[in-house]
């Protein structure tokens with residue numbers, strides 16, 4: 001089934017490659033910022049995990065700031081390059097965001113949406129594929145559970161990322177996104 | 185089903201984004217090489233298409249030269265950057281290869297394996313997913329057919345790429361890979 005395949009693809013083709021190298025990338029990034037949290041350095045285990053957003057509606061946007069102005073792009077981690085399937089030096093680049101909490105304090109973390117949800121969203125739009133909104137939500141849940149199982153059993157990946165399921169029924173609440181990211 | 189989802193993911197998440205921009209990238213690449221075929225410029229419609237290799241066994245390697253020494257990495261096209269799903273300036277970079285034919289003449293083209301086949305390969309290795317070699321070959325064929333149908337009906341993509349199905353039963357023949365790439 002589609003969600004299962006996309007979860008495997010996300011793990012084998014991305015998380016399994018990138019997560020083991022994340023710590024080194026964070027170290028390099030912090031040194032350029034003199035390890036100062038005020039400069040955006042990622043100073044604790046929470047901030048140096050990859051936070052992956054999974055909206056249940058699969059509505060992924062390019063800029064999380066559009067969802068919540070308390071979330072703001074800060075900088076990139078140093079890019080990783082790998083030869084993959086004939087593509088020489090394919091680039092993998094993660095983004096660091098600042099998140100302001102209700103008290104106005106700023107936190108930094110590595111953040112992105114789960115890219116495969118874009119495929120689920122677009123597949124549901126294609127009339128030839130014919131799956132509508134309730135099925136799409138179901139597929140996102142299947143994707144989330146499959147991914148969570150894979151990651152828990154993966155030595156390279158467990159504890160290096162965090163899956164954040166976003167219930168879109170609550171998306172209308174002000175600052176829902178930032179509160180969910182900071183909630184852990 | 186898995187192959188179908190991966191074909192959609194490959195189209196929506198990559199080909200649909202990259203293929204419309206390919207012509208401009210090729211033009212930029214050629215100008216740096218003074219439009220001289222001897223310098224590796226891509227001078228005809230054949231060479232400026234994205235050639236995508238699909239081995240039926242799903243055995244994708246990082247370097248096609250390992251399959252056939254007549255194939256050799258030449259250079260990169262200029263990279264494309266896009267904001268995708270929270271990842272700012274995600275990089276898409278294609279590779280140009282030189283292919284020597286039986287007469288010793290050199291041709292250049294944009295080449296890569298279909299990366300999602302790596303997922304199919306690795307899924308078949310996982311005991312928890314349990315699909316073996318015959319199923320894997322079947323999945324590659326399903327992936328190929330689904331992708332071909334999607335691309336034929338896509339205005340942004342048709343005629344801008346070429347799917348090259350590789351029958352691994354013939355992979356033992358010397359220079360099988362280069363002959364299949366040049367065969368069109």
Ligand SMILES: Nc1nc(=O)c2ncn([C@@H]3O[C@@H]4COP(=O)(O)O[C@H]5[C@@H](O)[C@H](n6cnc7c(N)ncnc76)O[C@@H]5COP(=O)(O)O[C@@H]3[C@@H]4O)c2[nH]1
Pocket residue numbers: 006009010011012013014015087090091092093112115116119193194196197198199269271274275276277298299300302303
């Ligand atoms: N956030 C994020 N950053 C990345 O750099 C990245 N690279 C892959 N992925 C996601 O991991 C999974 C496995 O990737 P795979 O390479 O097997 O398939 C990829 C691959 O076959 C092709 N593709 C995408 N980006 C590139 C690229 N830069 N070069 C070549 N092929 C690419 O199109 C498929 C779908 O891509 P996405 O729909 O963006 O999501 C992928 C996918 O869900 C990424 N996700």
